[in-house]
Amino acid sequence: MSRIFLQSVILEVTRSCNHACLHCYNFWSAPGYAGQAGLDVAAEGHCAPLEPLLERLLEQVTCRTLVLTGGEPLLRPDLPQLVEFIARRGPKVNLITNGHLLSEALTARLIEAGVTIFELPLLSFRREVHDALSGASGAFDAVLAALAHIRKHRGQAVAVFVATKRNIADLGETLKLAYAFGARGVMFNRFNPGGRGLAHLEELLPTLGQVREALGVAERAATALGLPISCSIPLQPCLIDMSEYPHLWHGFCAAGSQRAYYTIDPSGDVRPCNHTPTVLGNLWQEPFAAIISPERLFPFVSALPAFCASCRHRATCQGGCKAAAQVCYGDLSAEEPFLRTNLASARPARA
Amino acid sequence: MRLDRREFMRAVGVALAGLTGAGCGGAACYVPLPPTPSLPAGLATPTEPTVSFAGAGWQRLRELWYSLDALSEKAKDLEAGQRALEELVREHEDALRSLVEARELNANVADEMQVAFSEAAWHVWRKGAPITCYLPAPYPDYELQGRSDLQRQAELLEEMAKTSQIDEATVAEARAAIERDLAYLTLAEEKRDAIRKQVMEAGDRASWPKLAEIELEIPPECREAAEILVALLLQRDGG
Numbered sequence: 110m111s112r113i114f115l116q117s118v119i120l121e122v123t124r125s126c127n128h129a130c131l132h133c134y135n136f137w138s139a140p141g142y143a144g145q146a147g148l149d150v151a152a153e154g155h156c157a158p159l160e161p162l163l164e165r166l167l168e169q170v171t172c173r174t175l176v177l178t179g180g181e182p183l184l185r186p187d188l189p190q191l192v193e194f195i196a197r198r199g200p201k202v203n204l205i206t207n208g209h210l211l212s213e214a215l216t217a218r219l220i221e222a223g224v225t226i227f228e229l230p231l232l233s234f235r236r237e238v239h240d241a242l243s244g245a246s247g248a249f250d251a252v253l254a255a256l257a258h259i260r261k262h263r264g265q266a267v268a269v270f271v272a273t274k275r276n277i278a279d280l281g282e283t284l285k286l287a288y289a290f291g292a293r294g295v296m297f298n299r300f301n302p303g304g305r306g307l308a309h310l311e312e313l314l315p316t317l318g319q320v321r322e323a324l325g326v327a328e329r330a331a332t333a334l335g336l337p338i339s340c341s342i343p344l345q346p347c348l349i350d351m352s353e354y355p356h357l358w359h360g361f362c363a364a365g366s367q368r369a370y371y372t373i374d375p376s377g378d379v380r381p382c383n384h385t386p387t388v389l390g391n392l393w394q395e396p397f398a399a400i401i402s403p404e405r406l407f408p409f410v411s412a413l414p415a416f417c418a419s420c421r422h423r424a425t426c427q428g429g430c431k432a433a434a435q436v437c438y439g440d441l442s443a444e445e446p447f448l449r450t451n452l453a454s455a456r457p458a459r460a
Numbered sequence: 461m462r463l464d465r466r467e468f469m470r471a472v473g474v475a476l477a478g479l480t481g482a483g484c485g486g487a488a489c490y491v492p493l494p495p496t497p498s499l500p501a502g503l504a505t506p507t508e509p510t511v512s513f514a515g516a517g518w519q520r521l522r523e524l525w526y527s528l529d530a531l532s533e534k535a536k537d538l539e540a541g542q543r544a545l546e547e548l549v550r551e552h553e554d555a556l557r558s559l560v561e562a563r564e565l566n567a568n569v570a571d572e573m574q575v576a577f578s579e580a581a582w583h584v585w586r587k588g589a590p591i592t593c594y595l596p597a598p599y600p601d602y603e604l605q606g607r608s609d610l611q612r613q614a615e616l617l618e619e620m621a622k623t624s625q626i627d628e629a630t631v632a633e634a635r636a637a638i639e640r641d642l643a644y645l646t647l648a649e650e651k652r653d654a655i656r657k658q659v660m661e662a663g664d665r666a667s668w669p670k671l672a673e674i675e676l677e678i679p680p681e682c683r684e685a686a687e688i689l690v691a692l693l694l695q696r697d698g699g
């Protein structure tokens with residue numbers, strides 16, 4: 110069997126979480142979600158081993174980076190062993206965590222086990238704002254302590270700023286804070302509704318003007334501090350001209366390509382990305398190649414809002430985050446919330 | 461799974477792209493088309509086309525399909541790749557139009573062929589295009605930052621410690637790490653070389669030491685120099 114090469118694969122190691130972020134995009138945190146919200150790892154103190162699933166995946170797929178996320182991955186007591194298991198087989202390991210459980214000893218253990226990058230949220234330079242958005246008191250102090258531990262033990266951290274109406278004005282000072290604590294980069298992610306975030310769409314979705322202003326702030330910080338800043342949630346060219354921000358990195362949905370970030374949950378279900386509930390297949394039942402075959406991916410990959418049909422950027426932009434359109438409006442081809450809200454200001458580039 | 465007409469033609473395009481060795485990579489592209497039980501009985505067996513492919517127009521179409529391989533290379537540059545994709549799709553449409561005008565091809569069939577080619581080209585382009593919304597920035601692997609970066613970090617740490625009311629122990633831990641790195645930079649080159657050598661040798665033994673074992677031994681004068689530098693830059697009085 111020929112191997113599939115992918116840049117990265119995301120593994121959701123648990124659905125449990127110790128935070129209740131208002132902006133959470135995990136589909137199982139959506140109000141009224143009727144499915145299995147996941148094992149309560151914290152209460153049970155144990156969880157099913159994931160090594161057999163990883164073994165099966167890595168037999169078929171060569172990937173540069175395996176991203177561990179959740180829920181909150183640190184709720185798994187076996188996380189360091191899991192990291193070791195992956196690192197021994199070649200891929201780099203990125204860990205997406207809220208940092209609340211990242212003691213100094215655990216930080217050192219995880220770096221030693223092979224975590225290459227810790228991705229930690231830094232939602233404001235103000236404790237009360239960070240804690241409120243995280244739905245957990247003590248979150249701000251914990252994440253800064255985690256950043257300090259990582260710095261001390263010569264690990265790498267990337268700070269993630271989720272831009273919402275509530276915190277977007279804090280971006281400049283928050284970038285300084287991230288830099289001061291040794292963050293090697295910052296992800297500036299505009300709020301992308303999904304999961305629990307659906308219940309807070311109006312309250313959190315920043316305006317177009319706010320996002321443009323924040324990008325200006327980020328551009329200046331990237332220049333002044335030499336800090337790599339990337340906009341990981343797509344920003345539509347019809348709304349925002351990224352050439353005005355030459356020091357910021359930005360991207361678009363890569364579902365279906367080698368740069369896709371297929372997401373696997375503990376049961377072996379494979380999805381096109383971590384924002385969508387769409388399941389392509391199960392790794393225990395089929396080979397990975399069959400799961401990600403073009404005909405399986407067609408509905409997801411080819412979805413495009415009608416508004417974008419004649420835009421010159423449609424192949425790259427694809428209308429933004431189609432998973433957000435799916436979870437908000439039940440249709441992959443709908444305009445996702447940021448585009449829909451700002452349609453009147455959109456200036457599509459005609460082909 | 462039942463495919464509609466357009467989806468079927470797109471699947472045909474992707475399968476053909478795979479068969480022409482268009483460099484779209486990934487074993488998944490080569491999965492054969494699913495059987496289509498909904499075909500009318502008379503069409504269940506493939507028939508030989510009755511047209512002759514000798515003309516220049518057909519040759520042009522063939523060339524365009526085989527140029528998908530070059531597209532996969534061009535796709536690595538986002539801007540140039542997108543231009544190449546659009547150009548290729550347009551050229552294919554022009555070639556089909558010529559054949560229709562020359563009455564060598566039915567217009568409806570040409571439309572479907574364009575769907576297949578557009579999908580194939582887009583598929584090949586997308587496989588190679590450097591687009592991703594996850595970690596698009598090339599974050600550096602761990603390396604010690606330069607002295608000016610560390611000094612700026614120290615300044616901002618003090619500033620943010622005041623404005624953000626950060627826990628003192630956390631600030632102290634972050635400050636100590638910056639001072640340690642600054643101290644390392646003040647080491648003589650041969651001492652830094654010795655440390656690197658120690659790390660490399662440990663790596664050669666395929667048994668990396670624990671972090672504590674390669675903890676830097678920073679001479680007191682270096683640590684003091686670093687502390688002075690930080691204090692000086694922050695205009696903090698000693699004592």
